[in-house]
Amino acid sequence: MPVTYMYVVTQVTIKILLLSNQLKRAFNNSILYQMVALFSFSSKELFSYLNLIYSEPPSIINSSSTPVVVFKGDSLTLQCSARGYPQPVIRWYKNGSLVHENTSLQFSCLNDSHTGIYQCNASNIAGSDTYEVEVLVRGKALHLCR
Numbered sequence: 001m002p003v004t005y006m007y008v009v010t011q012v013t014i015k016i017l018l019l020s021n022q023l024k025r026a027f028n029n030s031i032l033y034q035m036v037a038l039f040s041f042s043s044k045e046l047f048s049y050l051n052l053i054y055s056e057p058p059s060i061i062n063s064s065s066t067p068v069v070v071f072k073g074d075s076l077t078l079q080c081s082a083r084g085y086p087q088p089v090i091r092w093y094k095n096g097s098l099v100h101e102n103t104s105l106q107f108s109c110l111n112d113s114h115t116g117i118y119q120c121n122a123s124n125i126a127g128s129d130t131y132e133v134e135v136l137v138r139g140k141a142l143h144l145c146r
Contacts (some may be wrong), residue, residue, distance in 0.1 A: 057127030058084035067134040078105040082122035093119040
C-alpha cells in the first residue's frame with residue numbers, strides 16, 4: 001500500500017506517493033515516488049515521478065588485525081573485499097603509498113623490502129573504509145627466486 005504525503009502551497013496541493021520502498025541492488029538501490037500537483041483553480045492534475053538513488057558507504061568484510069608472518073622466497077596474496085553501493089573501488093597502500101588497485105595484492109618471492117604495513121582502502125561516493133595488515137618477512141630464502 002503506497003504511503004502518501006500531502007503539502008499545501010498557495011492554490012496548489014502536492015501529493016507525494018511512495019510507490020516502492022524496497023532498496024534492492026537489482027534496481028540500483030532506488031526508491032520511486034510519484035508526485036501529483038492538484039491546482040485549486042483548475043481540475044487538472046500534474047503528474048511527475050521522482051526516483052531517488054540510495055548510496056551505501058563501503059564496509060570492508062574480511063579484515064583481520066593479525067600480522068602475517070611469511071618466509072623469504074615465499075608467495076603471498078592479501079585479499080580485501082567490501083560491500084557498498086555503488087561498488088567500492090579497492091586500493092592497496094604500503095606505508096601510505098599506493099601500490100595496487102584491485103581486491104587482491106599478490107607477491108612472489110618475498111624479501112625484506114616487502115615487510116611493512118599494508119592498508120586496504122575501499123571507497124565510493126558515499127564514503128570510505130580502511131583496514132591495515134602488517135606483513136613480516138622472516139628467515140632465509142628456502143629456494144632461489146627467479
